[in-house]
Amino acid sequence: MYKVLQDLTVVEGASFIAAPSCTLNMLQMGATVIRFDAIGGGLDYRRWPKAPNGASLYWEGLNKGKKSVALDLRNPEGRELALRLATAPGEGRGLFVTNYPVSGFLSHEALKARREDIISLRVMGWADGTQGVDYTANAGAGFPLMTGEPGLPGEKRPVNHVLPAWDLIAGAQAAFALLAAERERQKSGEGVEIRLPLGDIALSTLGTLGQVAEVMTEPEDRPSYGNDVFGAFGRDFKTADGRYIMLVALSPRQWTGLLTALGIEAEIAAVEAETGVSFAKDEGLRFEYREKINPVVEKAVAARTLDELAPLFRENGVCWEPYRTVREAVASDRFKEMGKPYHDVTHGSGLTYPTSDTPIDFHDRPSDVPTAAPRLGQDTDEVLSAFLGMSSGEIGRLHDDGIVAGADT
Amino acid sequence: MYKVLQDLTVVEGASFIAAPSCTLNMLQMGATVIRFDAIGGGLDYRRWPKAPNGASLYWEGLNKGKKSVALDLRNPEGRELALRLATAPGEGRGLFVTNYPVSGFLSHEALKARREDIISLRVMGWADGTQGVDYTANAGAGFPLMTGEPGLPGEKRPVNHVLPAWDLIAGAQAAFALLAAERERQKSGEGVEIRLPLGDIALSTLGTLGQVAEVMTEPEDRPSYGNDVFGAFGRDFKTADGRYIMLVALSPRQWTGLLTALGIEAEIAAVEAETGVSFAKDEGLRFEYREKINPVVEKAVAARTLDELAPLFRENGVCWEPYRTVREAVASDRFKEMGKPYHDVTHGSGLTYPTSDTPIDFHDRPSDVPTAAPRLGQDTDEVLSAFLGMSSGEIGRLHDDGIVAGADT
Structure with missing residues (x-):
């Protein structure tokens, strides 16, 4: 955590991944984040994965370090408090992140009526207000029909990716x-x-990656190519000891390094002689002739164990990585050698576990370690008092009326 | 395109997706972006997908609107020019984005020696400087072993996702x-x-999503669950006319809307009676009992065509989307109804096609339409003159010596 945004306070009334990860990004750069939720928790408060004690590890991951305020959002007075939080006067405030509907009680108009210079950011499914989440935006934009076993769209079942990529892109955007x-x-x-x-993010990405232009100029849809990297060399290969590795060669250096590491220069030269092309400077040709190249690499990788391959790859600057389970990833040297390391933190659930910081490394700048996810409502009183300037009498009355709740409710 | 960052100029010396998409994000908010490349193009200048005339549609998508400067980067004088561009004095300048190595000629130290307040941003593979790209970071962090057909990691082949998600997250971050x-x-x-x-982004995301805590508290690795959304209701289903649709129910409203739309309340109630649980308020139970729920939904979807289902889903606020090919996505109403629409633009390649804007919608603010991708080197002279203040004599000499090139070289 850095302090570069420490003069900012962002208020969050949101759930799931995209909007909460937006404010987490802000927090990890030093902003204060006040998240309000319904008493008892919002729609995402119990999401999997869960700890043995029932706490949502997902919720803790996305909300670590935030201040938690619990409000009765069905009650007009609770909604009034939500509006007051979002629009509280003061410099560095007036930043509100939400995924509530455009025209609900947290509409931009309602916010602006209370704070003229409010900046509200609303993560939506689709621009027209219809329901959409990461998985449906992904389906609608074309990626699952290009994923998984080779085949034409229409001839095969789509394959969803597991990473909530559009949510995370949305959170950073x-x-x-x-x-x-x-x-x-x-x-x-x-x-x-x-x-x-989210839908617009997915559809505009098609343009960023040249895929709209592609369908305008190509008569056929791009099929799924399995694990092969489109337009370059790259695929999964299996080692002698049964481990899968991802090998990629985009640049000429990565390509020649790979040939040297595996000792397959002569075999690839034979493929080049046979086909009359040269692979070193044109990664597209490596893709076009992948059915001739892949078996050569396959055989060379299958002849060696992972432990034999690793130093060969290292010495030759090969771009590769073993496929790992999450458990293996956490146990790996990669995890230990992160630029912004994990730290053990005890969270609101009572559990202590390695907790991630921002991946953004402001090199040579001092940074604080990540802080704990709150218990739901643990900061209600502090926020009402210090942020909204309410008296302890008022706060007590709100508790008595069930409009707000602390952490023990 | 907005003008909110119009006082900023970002210089880019980079290739591939992550760093170029960072500056594209800046450009789409109004910043000027000057990209320098090797004469003849960098490592990404010929990447697929390509137009029939050989132009890289990928390169155009990622570099639209940028000013292109072509330099001989193997020549010390060309490198000197790259450094001068990155560190040019003036307000709103001194922002440099790159994926060159930490200790190369574009090191932060070299930049700082010329401009004390330089902000340099370096996209890397891994924090220790070893090679890594989107596909290898993904393999190393655990996602491909959780993707595709159900099965335990170690018992199945990994499935790469096709979307360069880590690159795009990196570009936004x-x-x-x-x-x-x-x-x-x-x-x-x-x-x-x-x-x-990129590797740190992937590994820190495991923490954000609660997956590091999960392996700390669960004895077994999470298997692949196929297309089912982990911890909720969601999967692909096939309609009577053979179309695949993605159906999701995270919230209680999405769940009850789905049951109503498909008319399966009674059948689901029977499952609830049989199992003794209630699905409406606990999306985790919908996942636990997916083998009982999915066949009910499967049958109801298979009994209707896409055209029959669409209005039922619309009326009941169901969260769903047909799986589309990219071509279908571009032809869909979703594409036409984007908040920030595509515009037909003629690019450096000579091709005209729909060109995406930022997905970020500054609502009710005026915005310009997207601008064309440059031809390589088309802005060399203008940038050397207007940005670096060089005389036409100097610029002519650089051309004569082959240190710089314009668009026709």
């Missing part, structure tokens, strides 16, 4: 958008309503 | 980090070296 808006507000004094639909 | 650093520089006057390893 949202943090970027928030800073861009806040930077402008410092100059112009004006706020803005930002909408960020 | 990098834009966020750049703005956070620039915001701080405005106050302190200090620059910073930012390192962003």
Whole structure:
């Protein structure tokens, strides 16, 4: 955690991954994040994976370090408090992140009526307000029909990826958008309503990656190519001891390093002689002729164990990695040698486990270790008092009326 | 395209996806981006997908709107020019994005020696400087062993996802980090070296999603669950007319809407009676009992065509989407109804095709349409003149010596 955004406070009324990861990004750069939830927890409070004691490890991961306020959001007075939190006056405030509907009680208009320069950022499913989540945006944009075993779309079952990629892209885009808006507000004094639909992220990515232009110029849909990297050399291979490794060669150096490491220069030269092409400078040709190249690499990898391959790859600058389970990843040297390491932290659930920091490394800058996920509602009183300036009498009354709750409810 | 970052100029010396998408994010918010490449193009200049005329549609997608400068980067004078571009004096400058090695000629130290307050952002494979790309970071962090057909890691072949998710997350995180650093520089006057390893992004995400805590508390690795959404209801289903659709129910409303839309309340109630649990309020139970729920949904979906299902889903707020090919996605209403629409643009390749804007919607703010990808080197002279203040004589001499090139070389 860094302190570069320490003058900012972001209020979050949201659930699931995209919006909470936006504010987590802000927090890991030093911002204070106040998250409000329904008393008893929002829609994402019990999501898997869960600890043996029932606590959501998912929720803790996405909300670590945030201040938690519990409100009765079905009650008008609880909703009033949510609006007051989102629009609390003061410098470095007026930043609200949500996935509530466009026209609900947390609409931009309602927020702006209370704070003229509010910046609200709303993660949505689709731009028209219809339901959408990571998995449906992904299905609609075309990726699952290009994933998994080789085959044409329409001839095979789609394969969903497991990583909530669009949520995580949204969370990072949202943090970027928030800073861009806040930077402008410092100059112009004006706020803005930002909408960020997951579906639009997925569809605009097709343009970023050249895939819209591709369907405009190619008569056929791109099929699934299995584990092969489209347009270059790359695939999974199996070692003599049954381990899978991912091997990639995008650059000429990665390619020649691979041939040297595996001692297959002569065999690949024979393929080049047979086909009349040269692979060193054109990664596209490595893809076109993958059915001739892959068996050569396959045989060479299968002849050696992972422990035999690792030093050969290292010495020759090969781009590769063993496929790991998450458990293996956490036990690996890669995990130990991260630029921004994990730290053991005891969380609201009572559990202590390695806790990640931002992957962004402000090199040579001091940084604090990650902090714990809260218990739900643990900061209710502090936030109402210090952030909203409420008296202890008022806060006590809200507790008595069941409008707010602390951590023990 | 917005103008909120129009006072910023970012210089890019990079290739592939992560770093170029960082500066594309900046550009789509109004920043000027100057990208320098080796004469003839860098490592990513010919990447697939390609147009019939050989132009890289991938390169155009990632570099649209940028100014292109072509330099002989093997020549000391060309390298000197790269350093001058990265560190050019002036407000709103001194922002450099790269994926060159930490200790090469574009090291932070070399940059800082020329501009004390330089902000350099370096996308890396791994924090220790070893080779890594999206596909290898993904393999090393555990996701491919949880993807594809159900099965335990170690008993099945990994499945790579096709989306370069880590690159895109890195590109958005990098834009966020750049703005956070620039915001701080405005106050302190200090620059910073930012390192962003793809591998660290993947490994820290395991913490964000609760998956490190999961392996600490669970004795077994999480298997692959096929297309089922872990810990909730969600999967692909096939319609009567052979179309695949993705159906998801995370929230109680999504769940009850789904039952109503498909008319399967009674059948699900029978499953609840049989198992003694209630699915409406606990999405985890929907996952635990998926082998009883999925066949009910399967049968109901298989009894109707896509056209019959669509209105039922719409009326009941179901979270779903048909699986589309990219071509179908581009032809769909979703594409037409994007918050930030595509526009037809003629690019450096001479091709005209729908071109994406940022997915970030600064609602009710005026925005410009996306601009064309450059031809390689088309802006060399303009940048050397206007950005570096070089005379036409100097620029002519650089051309004569082959140190720089324009678009026709």
